[in-house]
Amino acid sequence: MKDYSRCLFGNVRSRNAPAVPLVCMILALMLAVPAGASLSESVKQMLIQSGYKPSNVGVLVRDMTNDSVLIALNAEEPFIPASVQKLVTASAAIDLLGIDYRFQTKVFAGGAFDRDSGTIQGDLYVRGGGDPGFLAERLWLFVQHITHQGVRAIKGDLVLDDCFFSDNVSGPGFSEDKSSRAYEAPTAALSASFNTVAVHVAPGSSVGSPVHVRPFPSIRGVKIVSTALTTAADKPSGIQVKTEEMDGRTAILVYGGMSIDAKPRYVYRKVWQTWENFGWVLQALFDECGIVLEGRVRRACVPDSVKASGPLYEFTSKPLTEFIGHMFKYSSNFAAEMVFRTIDAEKGTGKGTWKGAGDVIRKWWKAQDLPGAIPAANGSGMGNRNRLSPAQAVALLTREWRAKTTAPDFVSALSVAGVDGTLERRFGSSRLKGIVRAKTGTLNNYGVGNLAGFVLLPDRTLVFAVLINNSGPDQYRHWETHQRILELSVPSPKKKRAGSRAAGPRDRGTATKRDQ
Template sequence: MIHRGLPRAACGQRLVLFAAAVALALYSGTAARADFSRLGKLADDGFAISAEARLLDGSRETLGSIAPRQALSPASVTKTYTAAATLERFGPQHRFTTRLKSLAEAAPADGVLNADLWFEGGGDPGFTSEKLWRLVQRLHQAGVRRINGDVVVSQWRFGPVECATTDRCEARTRVDNAYSAPLSSAGVNFGSWCVNIAPGLAPGEPARVTHCDGPPSLVSVDNQVVTRPDDSDTRISAERVTTDHGDLMRVDGQISANAWPRDEYRGASNGAEQTADTLTAMLERFAIDVSGASRVTTAKPPDAAQTLAAVEGKPLQELILRTLNYSNNYMADVLALNLVETPGAELADAGRALESYAAGLPGHGEVTLESGSGLTTDNRTTAHGVNVMLESMYHQSSLFPSFVAALQSPENGVMRFIRRGPESFQHNVMLKTGTLNEPYAVRAMAGYFRTAGGRWGVFSVLINGDRSTPYLSWSKVLEPLSADLADMIDTH
């Protein structure tokens, strides 16, 4: 019998081609599912979604999108705009400088400064009591032992900044958190008081409460914390209230007799006045006598005033790392206020500076930013706009390392709630989250990813509820979002 079929080699080639076609079909089917289809189901519960993920190579291929040009609240994803704008304006190694000035002689022979001592706030969002200590130490090293005048804290660059959100407005009289701290170019310790709570000497005794930075006179304390036997639960609540006599830290609850001491931070009612009190206490600890009082002003130090001591803050890239990693609202808003060149800046001015930065990004589109922190739902942008900003930073080789290093890896991030999802999401993504619950739910996430093939991409997801939508936990967002992003990563 004569066989008219294909030669054996040709049959082998056909089998190879068939297998390749099947593999391609399977791959294509998987790739077709690499979109935001899982995340999109949140729309069934009434949530508005703006999402976009795309590659950054020459193809700029869009891997998934849902209403990418719909403007929604980004919550703390706003901080990525603040980080990008300040990096472009100042550069990663910029340091904000805080100075002590006076009209008196820089090195008085008798150690007496016969003039006011001016503290000129430099707008350093990371200015802490450690830096203040160094500043006073340098004044002491300059030979100053007595000040025949007042201690004047100048916040001429900006401050006191008007409250623009409900949280910060309420915090002027009462606050149970640190993120609503007041804003000032002359602030210290992120605008918050800190008290240390340690167990008493025996069960039944009051806890021992001291100020973290100095004598108890810095802020009054109403201590209602009781020491309990070893291995008891430690439960402490704290709030700062403003009385006719100034700020009062009210602490309540219980602490185990064998518990480690713990610090409690609560926003002060006035940032510059807090600095004045802390500075006065440190002058006292260095045995520098002050004949006058301490006061706060929005005036600049006199032009003829000489710098007696100065201290530089940490490099901007380190400030941004802390701002984004810990989503520090105080630091973000102070950084944004530094973008305003005219004195006496308000948050609205900082917002306009950020809007101007975004307007300069080709193709960004609609944006409304009223603060640098995202503490308000009045901030609005789109997933597409956020990605345009992220792409702009990616292409700036001198800035991108500082920018991307400030984002979190899900596997190793300081925020434990993001440590979930598929392995490729955990290992191949760097992100910033945003969360608000009032007046409605906001869950946002944006950042970079690397695909299995080594290609860079950007993604942004903004999810907004309204007064009628149910509570939205992060698990309900991360479960579908991480799976969608993992598919995009694995199939490219």
């Protein structure tokens, strides 16, 4: 078996722990070679029997208790990581921005503010800071706080400043077609509701009647174009929902049929405008909260002369850990790209560009003595422009595990097998349920089905990366392969002998509730 001591451990810097001497690592790996070689060959044969080309699969499983490699297959080969790339983005953000980093949205008065009457004699500026968490309830709270400052009327315009990021709203790896999928939503320094719209569809009261279509949030910038009709109960629902850009607005197109006995549901699609959408939502909330806007909504950077007087109000986001949870458990591309661009805005060019963020992260990667080099083309792993080897993923995860002050936040943000997030419906019948914490990565167009994370055993912890870039088997087969490889790494618990004492949690080889 190849010696992975340098590419995995070497001089990798932990935030809180000194590097483990390299000679100890090598010795541990030498002692582990026979078992690892045997398991690796078993994995290779299993892949062949399952219809995989072994060269399209990379695996590395390591026991962090003794730094032994259990399985290694193509461990140093680069693979398309898909959403496993979010591990890189999160780790870099924790280091560069800080675990408790908070996004700031500032409100400025562009004219004299009479607190007695609540009137601003000029424009009201809102300067975005890349907050990924402006959902409907947070936007409502934001407007409530503006009213708490005494604002009741704006004689000028509502001016939206999204200059914290560059004008480009779609990064490398995102399709340039007319896709309206929510996971391809644009990003901007002022973004509302993940730049998506929830479209509620429900059958009409009788066969042949129109399907009820209601967008949430309900704003003036969204247009509904629906030809969908209610069909008989014995006909399957074939309703289709998509969005398109139409005359500067987002049009919701609904067509097909919906069975009369079908349950109402939400369909999530992206909006095609960013700052405009933010403005439409604010206008609706201004109306609801009693703020009169006499002017229009427009886009501009806050002038230095207005900044000089200081903000009227500052709205602070939830901490970075909240959005790492979105990135890991729900694989939010939107959150990942917002964090990615913020890295450049704060620590790079100051323009919030994808290129700038990639440059910063590549320098950060090298500074941590992590193995090799990475493209870091975007923050989410969309498309085929990123590359990551199993060895690189495991080195990164090992570093995070050993970072005492931030490891709890990082590990708890990962999905738990059979419990939540993108792993909720996986490992349900496996002994690994509840003890695997990992990040998934899926790109059907490229046959990508990846998993990287930890196996939390009572007496030890395994760190692993299984990267599959194989277009043959489908995703369900990839899921089965992940599970089989990890189960090979964790021997089955011994059966209890007749008359012996009942086995406790640690004897059964499963985690206690506290360990989970």
